[in-house]
Amino acid sequence: MPDNTKQPGEYDAVLGGKNPPPADGVVLGGLSGAKQRFASSDENYRFLALSQLINHRQEGWDLVIQALKDPSKRVQLAAYKLLRDISELKVKQAILEFNPYRFFECVYTIELNRNDAAIAIHPDGKTLVCCDAGGSSYEESQADASLVGGTYLYLKKWDLNTGKSLRTIKKMFSTKMNDYPKHLTFSSDAQTLAIVGSQHDNTLKTVRTEIWNLNTEQLSHFINGQPYGKRNTITTIALSSDGKILAIGNSSGNIIIWNLETKQNIYNIKGHLQSINSVAVNTDTKIIASASYDKPIKIWDLRTGSEIYRLVGHDYYKYNSNAALLAISPNGQTLISSDYHMPALMRIWNLRFYQEIYAFINNGPLRCLTFSADGKIFVSCSGGINIWHLQTQELLAQLPYDATSVAISPDGQTIVSYVGKLIQVWRVP
Numbered sequence: 001m002p003d004n005t006k007q008p009g010e011y012d013a014v015l016g017g018k019n020p021p022p023a024d025g026v027v028l029g030g031l032s033g034a035k036q037r038f039a040s041s042d043e044n045y046r047f048l049a050l051s052q053l054i055n056h057r058q059e060g061w062d063l064v065i066q067a068l069k070d071p072s073k074r075v076q077l078a079a080y081k082l083l084r085d086i087s088e089l090k091v092k093q094a095i096l097e098f099n100p101y102r103f104f105e106c107v108y109t110i111e112l113n114r115n116d117a118a119i120a121i122h123p124d125g126k127t128l129v130c131c132d133a134g135g136s137s138y139e140e141s142q143a144d145a146s147l148v149g150g151t152y153l154y155l156k157k158w159d160l161n162t163g164k165s166l167r168t169i170k171k172m173f174s175t176k177m178n179d180y181p182k183h184l185t186f187s188s189d190a191q192t193l194a195i196v197g198s199q200h201d202n203t204l205k206t207v208r209t210e211i212w213n214l215n216t217e218q219l220s221h222f223i224n225g226q227p228y229g230k231r232n233t234i235t236t237i238a239l240s241s242d243g244k245i246l247a248i249g250n251s252s253g254n255i256i257i258w259n260l261e262t263k264q265n266i267y268n269i270k271g272h273l274q275s276i277n278s279v280a281v282n283t284d285t286k287i288i289a290s291a292s293y294d295k296p297i298k299i300w301d302l303r304t305g306s307e308i309y310r311l312v313g314h315d316y317y318k319y320n321s322n323a324a325l326l327a328i329s330p331n332g333q334t335l336i337s338s339d340y341h342m343p344a345l346m347r348i349w350n351l352r353f354y355q356e357i358y359a360f361i362n363n364g365p366l367r368c369l370t371f372s373a374d375g376k377i378f379v380s381c382s383g384g385i386n387i388w389h390l391q392t393q394e395l396l397a398q399l400p401y402d403a404t405s406v407a408i409s410p411d412g413q414t415i416v417s418y419v420g421k422l423i424q425v426w427r428v429p
Contacts, residue, residue: 031056038063043072054082065094077103101387101397103428104415108163110423113154118193119418120186121160121407128158128416129190129214130423133181151181155217160414163425169217173197173210183237191215192243196234207234211260221263240281241330247288249276255290257305267305271298278326285332297337311349313356327369334390336378338366346380358393370406379406385417399426
């Protein structure tokens with residue numbers, strides 16, 4: 001009987017053959033074998049080659065970087081996952097030029113108690129925080145027959161990577177009777193929480209603002225404001241990124257500015273003739289932006305409260321519509337505004353020269369605007385979660401579902417959206 005022990009088996013590769021080797025076969029080893037597989041016209045071979053090429057440092061990394069532009073999205077995504085944690089300069093540059101947002105998926109969801117909530121991501125990029133306005137309240141009768149009560153708040157923290165609950169702290173928004181907080185917002189550093197609502201005191205209804213410190217998990221201080229009424233209804237609030245300045249807009253067209261370090265009301269601005277519908281603060285450039293139903297967007301000096309400029313778009317008459325939302329970039333150089341003109345418009349403004357740079361048309365009114373920490377991307381919510389590149393105005397991706405609030409992790413790798421009772425966490429799976 002002839003000796004066939006050295007003949008190729010069913011799953012062995014033979015050099016010189018015309019057919020590509022099977023994916024699970026034995027091929028040339030080392031860098032040469034990985035390069036041969038990477039040069040294949042078969043997507044599966046290129047995909048398998050990546051995990052070997054990444055181990056061959058410079059020459060292997062160069063090929064994995066090439067794979068970021070592979071015809072196959074599966075290969076592109078695999079290359080991105082292998083490269084994103086490498087600190088080599090050329091790799092980091094390639095990652096910066098890659099658009100991972102088109103691969104974003106909802107990796108987990110969190111259900112809350114009520115529709116009233118605020119979300120933020122801690123600067124460490126590891127913790128998701130939320131204030132959930134509970135959905136339940138309490139009342140206690142006093143000796144004088146008055147009622148003292150409040151609304152339960154839940155300060156919650158989760159591991160951003162896994163969605164595991166880390167901590168839930170039950171607190172109270174100290175209202176009288178059953179009023180719920182009307183406005184909740186975090187500073188972008190996730191350290192300060194501002195809550196504005198109304199409280200009943202016998203027959204008087206007043207505005208109440210509470211400031212919470214998320215480090216100590218305690219109420220820092222509260223502000224009892226003017227009597228609550230049709231002309232003093234709080235319509236919008238905004239915190240500076242460092243949580244030191246609180247701006248409150250009301251239905252009278254006034255903007256109330258608080259220094260939360262000194263706990264002092266700095267000044268009140270009679271800013272507009274009609275109700276304020278959005279304010280934004282930037283402490284680096286010392287500006288406040290405000291929008292109202294009386295149409296012009298105004299820029300104010302944070303130090304003095306004096307008006308600096310009124311923004312006018314290229315198409316002035318079409319621009320005269322009701323501005324709805326404002327967001328200032330972290331460096332204070334760019335403002336994004338939206339309005340209720342139909343079709344709904346979103347505009348990018350240069351705040352150094354007070355000029356409109358670009359205008360978008362949206363499917364409908366925007367529900368939220370958020371910048372990334374580095375200011376390179378921004379997210380708008382209008383019929384979906386739209387991710388934009390600020391400099392090029394390119395729509396990088398559109399995620400399904402709408403949102404009323406969005407937070408972006410410091411590295412830009414995770415986007416958290418909130419609408420109704422649902423928090424959704426989006427990233428490359």
